[in-house]
Amino acid sequence: MIALKNLTKIYPSKTGETVALENVDLEIPDGSVFGVIGLSGAGKSTLVRCLNLLEKPTRGQVIIDGEDVTALSGKRLRALRRSVGMIFQSFNLLEQRTAAANVRFPLELGKIPREEAKRRVGELLSLVGLSEKADFYPSQLSGGQKQRVAIARALATEPKYLLCDEATSALDPATTESVLQLLKKINRELGVTIVVITHEMKVVESVCTHVAVLDQSRVAEAGKVEDIFSFPQSEIAKRLILPDLIRSVAGSGKGNQLRLVFHGDASDTPVISGLASECGVPANILFADTRRIDGKTFGHMVIELPENEAQIAAAKQYLTSKSVTFKEEI
Amino acid sequence: MNSLLLSRLFTQLAETNAFPLAVWETVYLTFASAAIAYLVGLPLGVILAVTDRGGLKPVLWLNKTLGIIVNIFRSIPFIILMVALIPVSRALLGTSIGNGAMIFMLVVAAAPYVSRMVESSLKEVDAGVVEAAKSMGASTIQIILKVYLPEAKPSLLVGAVISTVTILGYSAMAGTIAAGGLGALAVTQARPSNAQDVIWLCVLLIVIIVQLIQEGGMLLATRTDKRVRAKAGRSKRAKTEKP
Numbered sequence: 001m002i003a004l005k006n007l008t009k010i011y012p013s014k015t016g017e018t019v020a021l022e023n024v025d026l027e028i029p030d031g032s033v034f035g036v037i038g039l040s041g042a043g044k045s046t047l048v049r050c051l052n053l054l055e056k057p058t059r060g061q062v063i064i065d066g067e068d069v070t071a072l073s074g075k076r077l078r079a080l081r082r083s084v085g086m087i088f089q090s091f092n093l094l095e096q097r098t099a100a101a102n103v104r105f106p107l108e109l110g111k112i113p114r115e116e117a118k119r120r121v122g123e124l125l126s127l128v129g130l131s132e133k134a135d136f137y138p139s140q141l142s143g144g145q146k147q148r149v150a151i152a153r154a155l156a157t158e159p160k161y162l163l164c165d166e167a168t169s170a171l172d173p174a175t176t177e178s179v180l181q182l183l184k185k186i187n188r189e190l191g192v193t194i195v196v197i198t199h200e201m202k203v204v205e206s207v208c209t210h211v212a213v214l215d216q217s218r219v220a221e222a223g224k225v226e227d228i229f230s231f232p233q234s235e236i237a238k239r240l241i242l243p244d245l246i247r248s249v250a251g252s253g254k255g256n257q258l259r260l261v262f263h264g265d266a267s268d269t270p271v272i273s274g275l276a277s278e279c280g281v282p283a284n285i286l287f288a289d290t291r292r293i294d295g296k297t298f299g300h301m302v303i304e305l306p307e308n309e310a311q312i313a314a315a316k317q318y319l320t321s322k323s324v325t326f327k328e329e330i
Numbered sequence: 331m332n333s334l335l336l337s338r339l340f341t342q343l344a345e346t347n348a349f350p351l352a353v354w355e356t357v358y359l360t361f362a363s364a365a366i367a368y369l370v371g372l373p374l375g376v377i378l379a380v381t382d383r384g385g386l387k388p389v390l391w392l393n394k395t396l397g398i399i400v401n402i403f404r405s406i407p408f409i410i411l412m413v414a415l416i417p418v419s420r421a422l423l424g425t426s427i428g429n430g431a432m433i434f435m436l437v438v439a440a441a442p443y444v445s446r447m448v449e450s451s452l453k454e455v456d457a458g459v460v461e462a463a464k465s466m467g468a469s470t471i472q473i474i475l476k477v478y479l480p481e482a483k484p485s486l487l488v489g490a491v492i493s494t495v496t497i498l499g500y501s502a503m504a505g506t507i508a509a510g511g512l513g514a515l516a517v518t519q520a521r522p523s524n525a526q527d528v529i530w531l532c533v534l535l536i537v538i539i540v541q542l543i544q545e546g547g548m549l550l551a552t553r554t555d556k557r558v559r560a561k562a563g564r565s566k567r568a569k570t571e572k573p
Contacts (some may be wrong), residue, residue: 054465078469081464086465086466092458
């Protein structure tokens with residue numbers, strides 16, 4: 001597990017100091033795909049660079065598997081970095097090396113015997129589906145292929161953790177999806193804990209089990225994705241998670257609007273028709289945005305009920321009985 | 331230049347041994363000096379790039395000190411530097427004349443220049459790639475040997491071509507200290523007797539040598555650059571499509 005305690009990073013600047021991270025406390029559980037989302041400038045990239053100490057925290061601790069790594073240097077720091085893989089938005093492949101030689105690079109650094117390295121490179125390239133491109137140079141690969149090579153390279157040292165800094169931000173939607181599926185597979189099959197830095201909600205939705213929302217150098221909120229998605233508490237989380245549309249239809253504030261939250265349980269129950277047929281309450285759908293993730297339905301629906309206390313109460317009772325989560329405050 | 335002059339030139343070339351020897355001496359002075367200048371300048375350039383602000387291992391006092399020394403040597407005109415180095419050469423090599431002394435002086439003049447060329451090539455290497463290597467646990471030495479130098483190779487080769495041509499230019503002053511080469515031949519032997527044809531032939535030969543170094547070096551730089559490989563293939567196709 002990676003734990004951050006009171007992590008603060010301050011950059012000196014001409015006009016004084018720039019605070020990139022302020023008292024960040026986070027726990028990244030083993031086996032999770034942990035998303036860190038925020039607008040640009042929120043401190044996401046600094047946060048992920050503190051995890052492998054590419055940036056030295058100004059204050060606070062980074063604790064990996066029970067060991068405070070903040071003070072590590074020299075050999076021990078390099079050993080730590082070998083146990084934490086990292087991929088980047090701009091891939092950062094060595095341009096003068098082939099795909100295979102790029103994947104071999106960290107093995108050369110660790111002085112792994114040639115034969116063993118060769119075998120590992122073969123396995124890794126096949127894991128990311130690029131066995132045929134082994135002898136291609138980065139300039140001959142597409143963006144998605146480059147990121148796959150980078151992933152294979154980051155996994156070469158068999159790290160327990162993989163850090164992804166905006167790894168899909170330079171890719172088109174279809175390629176993004178396939179890279180995300182690859183990350184998911186790595187998480188599931190190799191048990192690698194993955195930290196995903198992104199500004200795209202879709203990325204979190206698609207792969208993450210946990211998420212932390214970063215706002216102005218602080219953690220606004222953090223938890224399991226379904227909890228944060230269903231009930232965002234902070235203003236920034238609401239802005240990021242609830243689509244603009246839901247915020248524009250809502251807000252009449254009359255109390256006869258409900259936001260139904262689907263997080264995988266009640267999705268098969270036809271609740272809206274049930275409302276009409278079982279309690280005689282006609283509901284108007286103002287907004288619906290639901291999608292299926294891993295066979296479960298997630299999303300939001302805003303319905304409008306008649307302005308009638310009794311009918312609203314009946315509707316709420318019905319929804320509770322069907323274990324549909326709802327919020328009166330949109 | 332008329333054809334009579336040209337034909338006299340080539341007769342001259344065929345009849346005397348002076349030209350092949352001068353060509354050989356020019357090539358020898360240039361490449362020996364360039365090689366030794368790189369032995370000194372390459373590590374120096376690496377240190378300049380690595381210790382700079384924002385470099386791999388910033389050591390500002392060292393960077394500033396080396397930078398000032400390099401700048402001082404680069405700002406002294408070569409002919410003055412040669413004169414100044416006469417006692418130094420005598421002390422170190424036991425002589426201040428001849429090809430050995432000339433190589434020493436060329437190295438002193440070229441090494442600082444080479445170090446700046448190397449520094450600028452290394453600074454072109456994508457900082458993201460260096461960061462990626464760091465994230466994989468690479469040590470400073472490993473980053474220099476496995477990232478900076480191989481990734482900068484095409485640019486280093488271009489720099490080497492420019493440096494070598496510059497050294498060739500300096501080597502023309504070899505006559506001043508009784509060393510050889512085409513420059514010496516033109517200045518110390520042909521000029522006093524006003525043998526215009528010899529002078530022009532020296533110029534022609536120097537131009538040819540420069541062309542060969544330039545074209546050969548650039549070809550090597552492009553050939554070894556894996557970034558342009560795909561693009562070069564395309565442009566070649568585009569060329570053949572032209573009528």
